[in-house]
Amino acid sequence: MSQGLPTGGYESINPITVDDGDSFLGSDTTSTTSLSPSVINYREHHGRTYSNYKDVEDCAPKPSSRQPNDEKQQGSLDIMHQMMLIYDKGNLFQAPVENPQCVLDVGTGTGIWAVDFASRFQSASVTGTDLSPIQPEWVPPNCSFELDNANLKWNFPDNEFDFVHGSITDWKEFYGEAYRCLKPGGWIEHIDASATVTSDDSSIPPDCKTGKTFNPIISNKAWMEAVGFTELQIQKRKMPIGNWPKDELMKEVGGYNLLGCEEGLEGYGQWIMSQQSWTDEKMQVVFSKTREAMRDRKIHTYYLW
Numbered sequence: 446m447s448q449g450l451p452t453g454g455y456e457s458i459n460p461i462t463v464d465d466g467d468s469f470l471g472s473d474t475t476s477t478t479s480l481s482p483s484v485i486n487y488r489e490h491h492g493r494t495y496s497n498y499k500d501v502e503d504c505a506p507k508p509s510s511r512q513p514n515d516e517k518q519q520g521s522l523d524i525m526h527q528m529m530l531i532y533d534k535g536n537l538f539q540a541p542v543e544n545p546q547c548v549l550d551v552g553t554g555t556g557i558w559a560v561d562f563a564s565r566f567q568s569a570s571v572t573g574t575d576l577s578p579i580q581p582e583w584v585p586p587n588c589s590f591e592l593d594n595a596n597l598k599w600n601f602p603d604n605e606f607d608f609v610h611g612s613i614t615d616w617k618e619f620y621g622e623a624y625r626c627l628k629p630g631g632w633i634e635h636i637d638a639s640a641t642v643t644s645d646d647s648s649i650p651p652d653c654k655t656g657k658t659f660n661p662i663i664s665n666k667a668w669m670e671a672v673g674f675t676e677l678q679i680q681k682r683k684m685p686i687g688n689w690p691k692d693e694l695m696k697e698v699g700g701y702n703l704l705g706c707e708e709g710l711e712g713y714g715q716w717i718m719s720q721q722s723w724t725d726e727k728m729q730v731v732f733s734k735t736r737e738a739m740r741d742r743k744i745h746t747y748y749l750w
């Protein structure tokens with residue numbers, strides 16, 4: 446169906462040019478990072494595991510809490526972390542944070558950002574929170590993790606942190622609590638991905654469905670201002686899916702993005718589809734066609750981060 450296809454042409458800080466030649470990551474790339482299994486008795490659903498945290502129902506029906514927490518999904522998160530590091534040339538953040546002493550990473554996932562930050566800033570105390578205890582045990586001494594539902598009042602005092610970093614979807618609650626827990630003059634930085642896959646050159650075939658636009662990025666500025674944040678900066682980055690860009694850095698970013706999307710695809714889709722009573726077979730057909738389209742170098746898709 447072609448109804449409602451996004452037309453692309455988004456403004457961003459990184460326009461992308463298509464590479465017409467061959468590339469280092471072929472269309473059949475499927476390798477990934479694997480992480481240690483957890484011993485926690487998680488909820489199981491369609492062969493995947495999900496957080497069993499006591500407050501998790503407070504997140505329903507928001508899809509953010511409905512991502513699996515198993516090794517496959519963790520692999521996808523770590524690939525995406527690597528993609529962002531490549532894009533940002535090794536930098537872990539953009540905010541003008543100086544000499545951070547107390548840092549919070551909300552929705553820390555595998556904890557990869559928090560561990561990296563703690564290793565680089567050894568005088569800082571870094572805390573990561575998440576609904577799932579999937580973080581490693583062996584971490585720098587200045588890094589720790591806590592189970593916490595970021596949709597509820599956070600378990601931290603007022604004016605505690607110099608820097609709050611985060612990656613969850615329920616931003617309205619997030620901003621209020623972040624403002625309360627930040628020291629005056631502290632910084633918040635977060636990143637989120639648009640759910641709209643598009644292209645700038647109409648290379649998406651008309652029979653490809655690319656999804657609905659539910660795009661939290663649009664409202665974030667107003668929500669941040671509403672709780673009191675100032676000096677806001679918003680960056681819109683085009684993140685290519687696949688190694689179709691001409692620029693070498695964007696080609697590498699696109700390669701990682703393809704790997705991360707392939708690895709995370711089922712985890713992001715399965716819960717929502719199962720709520721619509723889709724059978725496993727129907728889901729697998731859609732996942733398979735989506736993978737095929739993502740690997741096709743003639744289709745120059747990206748989405749905004």
Ligand SMILES: C[S@@+](CC[C@H](N)C(=O)[O-])C[C@H]1O[C@@H](n2cnc3c(N)ncnc32)[C@H](O)[C@@H]1O
Pocket residue numbers: 496504509510512522523526551552553554555556557558574575576577593594595596611612613614
């Ligand atoms: C997209 S992942 C990002 C993980 C990590 N920040 C990264 O960049 O690799 C989102 C994470 O937020 C966590 N999360 C979602 N809703 C949450 C909530 N209400 N409270 C705490 N963590 C939450 C999920 O468990 C998941 O690990």
